[in-house]
Amino acid sequence: MLKLENIQIALGEKQIIHDVSLSLASGDIGCLLGPSGCGKTTLLRAIAGFIPLVAGTIRIKGETVSSSQQHIDVTQRKVGVVFQDFALFPHLTVGQNIVFGLHQQTTQQQQARLTELLDLTQLTEYADQYPHQLSGGQQQRVAIARALAPRPEILLLDEPFSALDPSLRESLALDIKTLLKYEGVTALLITHDQTEAFTIADKIAVMNDGHIEQYASAYDLYHEPQTYFVANFVGEGRFIQGRVVVAPNTHGVIQTALGEFAVHEEPALAEYEKQALLLVRPDDFVVEPTSPYQVTVIGRAFRGAHILYTFRHADSGQDVLCLLPSHHDYQVGTTVGIRLELEHVIYF
DSSP: EEEEEEEEETTTTEEEEEEEEEETTTTOEEEEEEETSSSHHHHHHHHHHHHHSSSSEETTTTEEEEEEEOBBGGGOEEEEEOTTTTTTTTTTTTHHHHHHTTSSSSSHHHHHHHHHHHHHOOOOOGGTTTTEEEEEEEHHHHHHHHHHHTTSSEEESSSSSTTTTHHHHHHHHHHHHHHHHTTOHHHHHHOOOOHHHHHSSSSSEEEEEEEEEEEEEEEHHSSOOOHHHHHSSSOOOOOEEEEOOTTTSSSSSETTEEEEESSSOOOOGGTEEEEEEEEEEEEEEEEOOOOEEEEEEHHHHHEEEEEEEEEEETOOOEEEEEEEESSSSTTTOOEEEEEOOOOOOOOO
């Protein structure tokens, strides 16, 4: 449905997007995830048609809509856009906002589509109210319903949940995902919030400095990051120092201050006897009082059912994060025995 090939975008003399390629199948929800300034908003605006390309092509449903020689206007792309600030018309009711883009349809067709979308977004009782009378979550639903009303080929969402209270974001993201799947809409959103991306997207492109580091499912990004940036950016992890060495009956092991761990794939010959950084995540640890690996609690953050601890290994001076059920109530300064259980050995 959506295909980007070798996209390059410049603003003035500064190149913002560097050789970006990705594809999104019909009915899938994609996400551009990255820190501020990584280029995700620029890329989304180029797909919408607001920014021309220096090189590369953008195709929607097989049709080239952007290239260095061609640029189809945003009004002709059959693309719906949900802006970060919702951009609702304050002088129009909810119903009037939703059908605003349906002026070429008959009144009967408009009413049928409005009734359908009001029901899907649970806004039926608010049809005659104005945007200022709605909550932030309700305004977001109106904005999405308005964008969906003309049945666009692609729906683009610019940080759609950033203006909402954190407590509402995940539940609304689930509701919006259900709505998009019901409508069969191909969608692409941008966010810097990993929870939003993991909740709503089928595939996520992690962006950094104008290029895509990795494009994969949330599971693969978390458990099989392909670059140091992805490993460091996705999830809450720390790196501990180690060395890759040859070991009998294995592809090799990584020796660290917290134990030795078998490498699952044979390293390149040049990697042996080299320093490495081993990724460890907070859920990789278990408490084991008799463990030879003793750490000291230097920080803790209560999260209800769990506590996120910062541990320091005395012998190496390295810090790691550890997520434990909150009945493990260790105070700062406490010494704890831990064991590292790695299902995925990831190092750089």
